Amino acid sequence: MKKTLFLAAVIPVMMAVACNSSTQTSDMIITNARIWTGNDTQPYAEAMAVSGDTITAIGSNREVMKFKSGADTVIDLGGRFVVPGFIDSHIHMLQGGENLASVQLRDATTQELFISRIKEYAATLKPGEWILGGDWDGKGWETLPHHDWIDSVTPDNPVFVSRLDGHMALANSAAMKLARVDRKVKDVSGGTIERDASGEPTGIFKDNAMDLIFARVPSSSDEEIDRALVAAMKYLASNGVTSAHSVDAAAYADGIARVRARGEQITRIYYLQTISRWKDLKHKIEREGKGDNWVSTGGVKGFVDGSLGSHTAAFIEPYTDLPTDTGLFVNTEEDLYKWISESDKAGLQVVIHAIGDRAINSLLNIYERVAAENGERDRRFRIEHSQHIAPADIPRYGKLKVIASMQPYHAIDDGRWAEEYIGPERIKTTYAFRSLLDTGATLAFGSDWFVAPATPLEGIYAAVTRRTLDGKNPDGWVPEQKITVTEALRAYTIHGAYASFEENIKGTLEPGKLADFVVLDRDITAIDPVEIWDTKVQQTWVGGRKVFDRGGDK
Numbered sequence: 001m002k003k004t005l006f007l008a009a010v011i012p013v014m015m016a017v018a019c020n021s022s023t024q025t026s027d028m029i030i031t032n033a034r035i036w037t038g039n040d041t042q043p044y045a046e047a048m049a050v051s052g053d054t055i056t057a058i059g060s061n062r063e064v065m066k067f068k069s070g071a072d073t074v075i076d077l078g079g080r081f082v083v084p085g086f087i088d089s090h091i092h093m094l095q096g097g098e099n100l101a102s103v104q105l106r107d108a109t110t111q112e113l114f115i116s117r118i119k120e121y122a123a124t125l126k127p128g129e130w131i132l133g134g135d136w137d138g139k140g141w142e143t144l145p146h147h148d149w150i151d152s153v154t155p156d157n158p159v160f161v162s163r164l165d166g167h168m169a170l171a172n173s174a175a176m177k178l179a180r181v182d183r184k185v186k187d188v189s190g191g192t193i194e195r196d197a198s199g200e201p202t203g204i205f206k207d208n209a210m211d212l213i214f215a216r217v218p219s220s221s222d223e224e225i226d227r228a229l230v231a232a233m234k235y236l237a238s239n240g241v242t243s244a245h246s247v248d249a250a251a252y253a254d255g256i257a258r259v260r261a262r263g264e265q266i267t268r269i270y271y272l273q274t275i276s277r278w279k280d281l282k283h284k285i286e287r288e289g290k291g292d293n294w295v296s297t298g299g300v301k302g303f304v305d306g307s308l309g310s311h312t313a314a315f316i317e318p319y320t321d322l323p324t325d326t327g328l329f330v331n332t333e334e335d336l337y338k339w340i341s342e343s344d345k346a347g348l349q350v351v352i353h354a355i356g357d358r359a360i361n362s363l364l365n366i367y368e369r370v371a372a373e374n375g376e377r378d379r380r381f382r383i384e385h386s387q388h389i390a391p392a393d394i395p396r397y398g399k400l401k402v403i404a405s406m407q408p409y410h411a412i413d414d415g416r417w418a419e420e421y422i423g424p425e426r427i428k429t430t431y432a433f434r435s436l437l438d439t440g441a442t443l444a445f446g447s448d449w450f451v452a453p454a455t456p457l458e459g460i461y462a463a464v465t466r467r468t469l470d471g472k473n474p475d476g477w478v479p480e481q482k483i484t485v486t487e488a489l490r491a492y493t494i495h496g497a498y499a500s501f502e503e504n505i506k507g508t509l510e511p512g513k514l515a516d517f518v519v520l521d522r523d524i525t526a527i528d529p530v531e532i533w534d535t536k537v538q539q540t541w542v543g544g545r546k547v548f549d550r551g552g553d554k
Contacts, residue, residue: 006308025072026069026073027072028050029050031077031428032047032061033077033519034082037340037508045509048064050515053543055510055511081522081524082509082517083297083493083517085493085518087241087444087506088244088496089245089446091245091448091450092248093244094246095349095400097229098289100235103134109140115149118161131157132162132217135163135164135450138309144168144202145204146204160172160213167309167310168309170203170205176203178328181212185212192207231269233267235454237548238540240520240548244267248274256271267542268294269294270299270502271296282348299351300343301352301353303331304352304359304362305352314356319422320420340352344379348381351384352382355385355390356387360386360393361393382403382405385405387431391429397440401442403495406444406491407448408462408463408477409458412467412469413469415468415478416472418430431466437483441510443487444495444496445459457535464482465532466478466481486525
């Protein structure tokens with residue numbers, strides 16, 4: 001009797017699958033691949049059928065070839081490894097694109113090289129044109145850079161070049177003159193103007209103080225914005241990124257629309273509005289909705305503190321190397337609570353930058369309060385960066401269902417010097433990937449590009465090995481916080497989709513979802529994790545369309 005009931009239940013399903021496979025066709029079939037689907041019910045496959053921009057079937061070569069029609073394109077991948085398209089959960093797309101064409105200072109390891117790079121770049125510009133970007137580091141220098149370093153090589157061009165974390169920048173005298181910044185300018189709340197012993201500005205501006213100079217930078221033309229966005233998308237595609245959460249893109253949404261209208265958009269974008277302007281986003285959604293599969297919105301972005309490298313991340317205890325300083329709050333707790341509560345009541349997702357343990361603790365307290373006051377709903381609060389967490393606050397992420405939106409490349413970069421700043425005890429819960437996962441948190445990985453390269457493979461390498469960029473930690477910096485390759489892949493795929501409420505359309509490779517996928521030159525789940533650093537993206541596909549092909553370039 002039980003056997004009869006079982007067959008009665010199964011036969012209709014089998015017939016439905018058979019009928020579906022006999023009538024449904026595809027445009028393209030991928031065969032002979034090693035596909036990591038991200039789908040727990042079918043973790044691996046060897047073939048995939050695509051119709052339009054959507055996956056129609058996935059499974060063995062034999063199963064998927066049932067969907068073949070006469071007009072199909074069949075692509076034999078020769079055993080290459082395929083994963084869902086990488087989702088970068090935190091980028092600054094426009095500035096990243098602009099910086100691709102600006103002066104490159106990230107690897108300027110000495111004062112002399114810093115100056116010569118700026119001098120050479122200035123020689124390519126017309127008088128009056130600004131020099132921006134840069135992404136300098138400054139580690140190992142005896143002092144922070146000073147406007148005197150570059151004034152003589154940039155007499156005709158204002159300069160405002162940022163440290164790679166985006167929370168500190170150097171202005172030359174020409175830029176400060178345009179901004180009317182001199183010793184009489186008062187300090188800025190939530191920021192710092194560095195001054196010499198006589199009270200004169202050195203040219204270094206931190207966090208909110210940077211706005212004094214940025215206010216004088218001329219706006220980019222539409223053509224410049226569009227060119228930067230296209231360059232950014234091509235760069236992302238070359239690294240396997242098919243979707244990006246562009247945390248400041250409300251400011252250049254018109255540019256994204258122009259690029260899309262010309263058929264040049266190749267990266268799916270989830271964008272955020274500044275939290276103090278939450279009403280603007282609420283009204284836009286009421287008029288136009290949240291968007292579609294290519295461009296969507298629904299969240300607001302804010303800041304609690306600054307960054308570790310600039311000594312502006314807010315800590316409970318003082319910095320180890322600067323005992324008089326505990327960092328700063330960019331916004332007051334009162335304003336943050338007000339904006340977060342109002343945004344949440346409006347049904348918007350709240351996404352807030354917090355790096356130091358004091359900033360994270362304050363934000364978790366506000367999130368807990370707002371959730372209790374506004375009632376149960378699927379809100380998916382996010383804490384961007386979540387870098388230096390007090391041990392007692394780690395389990396609160398899972399308990400409060402707060403997404404830890406983290407950038408693992410920062411761990412192998414900051415790991416070169418973080419202990420000098422915050423000491424041996426606090427680094428134990430720095431970039432605490434393992435502890436967060438073990439206590440029930442959801443990790444969504446990204447890059448923070450332009451601050452760090454938008455290279456998910458290097459991010460996976462960082463999360464799995466924690467080998468710092470200087471080669472001094474071959475077994476991993478704070479190795480107990482390592483995670484597995486599969487866990488890191490999930491953080492760059494399905495959890496990234498979850499972090500923007502899009503897990504029903506992307507993040508895994510399964511029928512009904514968008515055909516966004518990446519072809520790699522090796523199976524990163526089956527090799528020594530150290531080799532992930534050398535793994536190459538061979539192809540990137542978005543909606544069944546190939547948007548990057550490395551070709552013969554290995």
